[in-house]
Amino acid sequence: MFNRNLLELLVCPVSKAPLVYRPATEELWCSASGLSYTIRDGIPVLIAEEARELSAEERETLREGR
Numbered sequence: 001m002f003n004r005n006l007l008e009l010l011v012c013p014v015s016k017a018p019l020v021y022r023p024a025t026e027e028l029w030c031s032a033s034g035l036s037y038t039i040r041d042g043i044p045v046l047i048a049e050e051a052r053e054l055s056a057e058e059r060e061t062l063r064e065g066r
Contacts, residue, residue, distance in 0.1 A: 002039050003042065010044060014035060014048050015030055017030055019037070027039060
């Protein structure tokens with residue numbers, strides 16, 4: 001289980017922008033860089049090389065605040 005209080009401290013390592021927690025996929029999304037970081041065993045893996053690019057649909061979801 002991810003501790004949501006960490007979101008106050010964590011930023012995207014690429015853009016330094018805030019991250020958005022997506023509980024359905026257990027990921028942290030960054031709208032600025034368009035990257036998604038996985039959460040393994042409750043620990044965010046904030047390594048740019050291991051991040052995946054958000055799809056156009058996922059980016060739109062972030063823009064709309066859903």
